[in-house]
Amino acid sequence: MTLRWWIADSLEMVKRNLRHIRRTPELLIDVTLQPIMFVILFRFVFGGAIPIEGTTYVNYLMAGIFVQTIAFAGMYTGVLLANDLKNGMIDRFRSLPMLQSSVLTGRTLTDLLRAMLAVTVMTIVGFLVGFRPEGGISGALLAVGVMLTFGFALSWFGVAMGALVRTPEALQGLMFMTVFPLTFASSAFVPTNTMPSWLQFFAERQPLTLVTNTVRSLMLDGSGGPDAIAALIWSVGLLLAFFPLGLWAYRRRTSQ
Amino acid sequence: MIVAEGLEKRFGTTHALRGLDLDVAEGTILGLLGPNGAGKTTAVRILTTLLRPDAGRAEVAGLDVLKHPSEVRRKIGVAGQNATLDEVLTGRENLEMIGRLFRLPAADARSRANGLLGRFSLEEIADRITKTYSGGERRRLDLAGALVAEPPVLFLDEPTTGLDPRGRLSMWDLIGDLAKGGTTVLMTTQYLEEADLLADDIAVIDHGKLIARGTALELKQQTGGERLEILVTNGDQMAAAAAALAALSGEKPYVDEAARHVSVPVSSHGGMLTRAVRELDAAGVEVDDIGFRRPTLDEVFLALTGKPAGEETSAPEELAS
Numbered sequence: 001m002t003l004r005w006w007i008a009d010s011l012e013m014v015k016r017n018l019r020h021i022r023r024t025p026e027l028l029i030d031v032t033l034q035p036i037m038f039v040i041l042f043r044f045v046f047g048g049a050i051p052i053e054g055t056t057y058v059n060y061l062m063a064g065i066f067v068q069t070i071a072f073a074g075m076y077t078g079v080l081l082a083n084d085l086k087n088g089m090i091d092r093f094r095s096l097p098m099l100q101s102s103v104l105t106g107r108t109l110t111d112l113l114r115a116m117l118a119v120t121v122m123t124i125v126g127f128l129v130g131f132r133p134e135g136g137i138s139g140a141l142l143a144v145g146v147m148l149t150f151g152f153a154l155s156w157f158g159v160a161m162g163a164l165v166r167t168p169e170a171l172q173g174l175m176f177m178t179v180f181p182l183t184f185a186s187s188a189f190v191p192t193n194t195m196p197s198w199l200q201f202f203a204e205r206q207p208l209t210l211v212t213n214t215v216r217s218l219m220l221d222g223s224g225g226p227d228a229i230a231a232l233i234w235s236v237g238l239l240l241a242f243f244p245l246g247l248w249a250y251r252r253r254t255s256q
Numbered sequence: 257m258i259v260a261e262g263l264e265k266r267f268g269t270t271h272a273l274r275g276l277d278l279d280v281a282e283g284t285i286l287g288l289l290g291p292n293g294a295g296k297t298t299a300v301r302i303l304t305t306l307l308r309p310d311a312g313r314a315e316v317a318g319l320d321v322l323k324h325p326s327e328v329r330r331k332i333g334v335a336g337q338n339a340t341l342d343e344v345l346t347g348r349e350n351l352e353m354i355g356r357l358f359r360l361p362a363a364d365a366r367s368r369a370n371g372l373l374g375r376f377s378l379e380e381i382a383d384r385i386t387k388t389y390s391g392g393e394r395r396r397l398d399l400a401g402a403l404v405a406e407p408p409v410l411f412l413d414e415p416t417t418g419l420d421p422r423g424r425l426s427m428w429d430l431i432g433d434l435a436k437g438g439t440t441v442l443m444t445t446q447y448l449e450e451a452d453l454l455a456d457d458i459a460v461i462d463h464g465k466l467i468a469r470g471t472a473l474e475l476k477q478q479t480g481g482e483r484l485e486i487l488v489t490n491g492d493q494m495a496a497a498a499a500a501l502a503a504l505s506g507e508k509p510y511v512d513e514a515a516r517h518v519s520v521p522v523s524s525h526g527g528m529l530t531r532a533v534r535e536l537d538a539a540g541v542e543v544d545d546i547g548f549r550r551p552t553l554d555e556v557f558l559a560l561t562g563k564p565a566g567e568e569t570s571a572p573e574e575l576a577s
Contacts, residue, residue: 005359012356020344023385092340092401095304097329098357255308 006105009098013106014113017080021110030076031118035069036125042189043129050190055220058130062122063143063216064188067208069118070147071183074154075175077111078162081250082171085163090254100254101247108155115151119144139222143215146231150211153238159246163253182208187216207234257282257409257440258303262312265298265464272298273309273464278442280457282408285431285441287451287458289556295464296444297336300413303442304334317409330358333402336413336444340398343387347378347397350386351404358405365404372400376430392423399430410434412443416450428453448556460560468560478559482548483510484532485519489542494518500539504532510558521559522548 021027042065047057081104084090093103123131133140165171185199186192186209192200203209210231217225258280265273273295280286290296301307303314305325314321317331341350348369355365373382376396381389386397395415402410415431416424431454435441445451451458452472460468460475468475484505488497497518498509505520512518522528529546536543551559 008359009357012353016342016345016353019349023344087343088338088340089342091306091338092334092354093357094306095329095332095334096354096357097326097359255306 002099006099006102009102010105010109012098013102014110017106017110018113021114027080028114028117031069031073031114032121034072035065035118035122038065038068039122039125039129046189052191056130056132058126059132059220060191060216061189062126062131062133063212063219064183064186065126066119066122066143066147067150067212067215068179068183068188069122070115070151071154071179071208072175073111073115073118074151075158075161075179077107077155078158078160078165078171079168079175080111081107081159081162082165082168085253086168094254100251104159104246104250108152108159111155111158112148112152115148119147133219135217135219135222139218139220142224143218146211146214146218146228146235149239150207150231150235153235153242156239156242156246160242160249163246163249182206186212188212207231207238210234258286258314258316258442260299260303260312260314263299263302263309263314264311265295265302265307265309271464273302273312275312276461276464277466278459280440280442282440283435283438284456285435285443285454287455288442288444288461289446289448289451289458290444290461291446294461296461297413298464299461300334300336300411300442300444304332304411305329330405331407331409333405333407333410334413335395335399335402335415336411337415337417338413341386341394341401344385346383346385347389348373348382350397351400354401354404360405368404368406372403376400377426390423392419392426395419395423395427396430399427403434408438408440410439410441410443412441414444414446417446424450448551460556462560475556476551482522482525483519483551484522484528485517485547485549486532486536486543487545488516488518489544491516493541496539497536497541497543500535500541501532504528504535519549521551 039062042061043058047061050057052060084103090103094100135143161171161174165174183189185203186206187203188208192203192209195203210227211234213227214225214231217223217228258278260276260278263273263276276295276299278286278288278299288296288299298307302309303316303321305321305328308322316328319328319331321328342353345353351369351372352365355368356362360368373379376399378393378397378400381393386394389397399412399415412431416427419427428450431441431443435454443454455472458470458472458475459466468478470478484501486497486501488494491513494511494513494516498511501509501518501520505522507521509518509520525548532546533543
């Protein structure tokens with residue numbers, strides 16, 4: 001019974017969020033124009049200068065762009081939640097007999113849809129600029145599954161941050177301060193073997209690299225590669241940690 | 257229908273509620289009257305399950321707000337000064353969403369929304385996003401939102417604050433109709449006139465405590481009913497004017513130095529104006545204006561507490577909400 005209402009309320013929230021997107025299409029820039037820009041810039045600016053063993057730079061690059069976009073989109077969940085907390089809408093929801101957690105599940109499910117749009121857009125653009133994965137359909141689908149799981153987990157991280165940080169602007173700043181260094185100090189855009197050893201040590205063990213390597217391996221040759229288990233553990237672990245933390249932070253924030 | 261006993265709430269060093277008691281009988285309107293910072297909004301937030309009190313208990317529709325918050329939410333509608341609408345949705349979408357979140361079937365949510373849009377004269381703008389609504393239109397939609405589930409208990413937090421006179425009148429009509437329909441209403445207000453017009457019963461609160469309770473008539477008798485007010489031409493003559501009026505009515509005058517107003521409670525009109533003019537003239541006081549009027553909230557507070565409204569209040573209401 002509760003599960004049924006949870007789903008119904010969450011879908012009502014998704015409907016609301018999609019209406020917002022329809023009336024404010026700018027909300028989609030981060031999952032459409034921005035990744036397109038990254039694909040084109042990296043492909044044509046760095047593509048000629050960075051030799052990759054065994055494949056082309058664009059084939060190497062795409063997994064990195066995918067994961068970076070999904071990571072940003074996941075964190076952006078927090079900014080949108082912080083916006084809702086700032087205006088009075090959350091009070092209205094709290095005076096209704098709905099399941100309060102559906103505000104958050106509605107938010108994260110909407111961002112899962114945004115992530116799917118991002119994957120679709122980037123796949124098309126990737127193909128236009130020479131991306132030729134050879135992992136087959138099953139590899140591609142598994143890669144998408146890994147990305148979306150990671151993105152969904154980061155959405156819950158975003159929810160927790162959105163409820164903890166005072167303003168949407170502060171969160172946006174914090175987001176750039178964390179996601180940018182994490183994507184650059186990783187295997188997203190260049191192989192890690194030219195980095196100094198201390199940076200390499202970090203870059204090879206942090207989740208963005210592990211997820212990127214797994215997605216890349218699945219797309220290029222259909223196998224999970226050596227980092228697949230670690231990537232899944234990180235994704236599921238982040239989800240298990242930040243799902244309850246997000247709910248807790250939201251309750252704490254809204255009951256004050 | 258609504259009962260609160262010994263509600264306490266602190267926000268840091270601000271003591272927003274200090275043992276507030278309230279009760280509202282079924283089918284009546286209680287006007288919760290008090291200045292900014294008196295604790296009105298805090299009380300409403302506790303009664304509507306948005307905030308936990310530090311001490312005390314409260315019941316709405318027979319349900320404890322702390323033990324059964326979601327059951328309470330099924331029985332209440334909330335609207336107020338912070339009209340909480342989704343600005344990017346249309347009026348109709350807002351109402352339908354609220355209906356759905358009240359677990360109404362889609363068809364019912366739609367027909368309720370239609371009915372309310374008609375009743376509140378919002379049909380013409382029903383399909384515009386609410387960001388484009390005027391202040392009065394937003395309040396009307398907000399109130400409609402509170403009524404979607406036809407709740408037996410309504411909380412209205414300063415429903416007319418910030419509205420122009422026309423918007424205020426139409427809001428008063430709507431609230432009056434609700435009470436005729438048997439809904440129990442608790443509304444907060446800063447305006448004695450508003451409580452007077454709409455409420456069956458008035459509770460005056462200050463500094464988080466109940467300081468008076470009764471019908472509008474009872475309160476006015478307590479505060480001296482109608483007042484005679486003068487506008488003194490010369491600020492130097494304020495004391496002389498106050499003394500003259502005090503002698504006239506036998507009551508303590510209320511002096512507003514900045515506005516150069518002096519007023520006193522009066523019991524009867526008969527010959528009062530001519531006597532007042534004569535006395536003031538004899539005292540050498542020149543007057544720009546003179547007349548009868550109803551007591552203001554400030555004067556009610558002066559009469560009830562011996563000090564002007566809001567004095568010693570450590571924080572404005574915004575901080576306490």
